[in-house]
Amino acid sequence: NELSDKIYIMSVVCKNNKKVTFRCTEKDLVGDVPEGRYGHSIDVVYSRGKSVGVLFGGRSYIPSAQRTTEKWNSVADCLPHVFLVDFEFGCSTSYILPELQDGLSFHVSIARNDTIYILGGHSLANNIRPANLYRIRVDLPLGSPAVNCTVMPG
Numbered sequence: 001n002e003l004s005d006k007i008y009i010m011s012v013v014c015k016n017n018k019k020v021t022f023r024c025t026e027k028d029l030v031g032d033v034p035e036g037r038y039g040h041s042i043d044v045v046y047s048r049g050k051s052v053g054v055l056f057g058g059r060s061y062i063p064s065a066q067r068t069t070e071k072w073n074s075v076a077d078c079l080p081h082v083f084l085v086d087f088e089f090g091c092s093t094s095y096i097l098p099e100l101q102d103g104l105s106f107h108v109s110i111a112r113n114d115t116i117y118i119l120g121g122h123s124l125a126n127n128i129r130p131a132n133l134y135r136i137r138v139d140l141p142l143g144s145p146a147v148n149c150t151v152m153p154g
Contacts, residue, residue, distance in 0.1 A: 003036025003060055005029065009087055027087075032094035034083045035060050039105035042085070047114040047140040053085035054116055054138060057104045059124070077103035077124050082136060084145055099149040100134065102126060114138050 009025045040058025044051050059075045061067075067074070080100040085092045107121025118134040133152040138145060 003038060005033055005036050007085065007087075007090070027090045029085065029090050029092045031092045032081075032083065033092055034081070034094070035078060037078050040078070041107060041109035041118070043109050043111035043116050045111050045114050045116060045138045047138055050140040051087075052138065052140060052145070053087055054111070054136065055083040055085055056081075056100075056109070056116075056118065056136075057107055057121060059103075059105045075124070077105060079103055082147060082149075084138065084147065093145070095147045097136070097147065097149040099151050102128070102130070104130070114140075 005028075007027050007029055009027065011023045011025070013021050013023050015021070034055055037058030037060045040055060042053050042055045044053055057080075058078045060078050062074045062076055080097075080103045082095045082097055082100070083092050084095065102123035102125065104118070104121030104123055107118050109116055109118045111117075114137055116136045116138075118136065119132075120129065122129050131154055135150045135152060136147065137150075138147050
């Protein structure tokens with residue numbers, strides 16, 4: 001019942017004979033490595049000519065040291081951290097945004113340029129389905145990225 005910490009990058013490979021195939025590349029991450037999860041989202045944002053993956057939410061199995069017979073397959077919400085992932089080098093950095101109080105699972109997200117919008121989802125810890133729309137903006141200047149979140153209620 002373990003989920004992988006690796007990142008799998010799917011890409012399209014076009015051949016000269018117009019046959020399209022997919023390539024899956026497995027990468028080990030370094031830095032703030034997100035735990036294995038499901039029910040999360042990962043989107044690509046573009047800022048200042050650079051791109052980065054943004055991972056949020058999801059659920060993971062309770063660590064094996066905390067499992068009991070009754071709770072062997074129990075899951076928990078992942079922490080509400082936002083991870084920026086550099087697909088080229090496999091570097092990951094975690095950000096804590098005070099506007100994100102719950103690690104939402106099974107939400108929807110869409111990216112446009114430097115911004116991701118997150119809607120819906122579910123939190124096991126609070127048994128809530130927030131009606132908020134979250135707008136996460138990522139700025140990628142030379143140096144440290146800037147990540148901020150705006151909550152749009154209702």
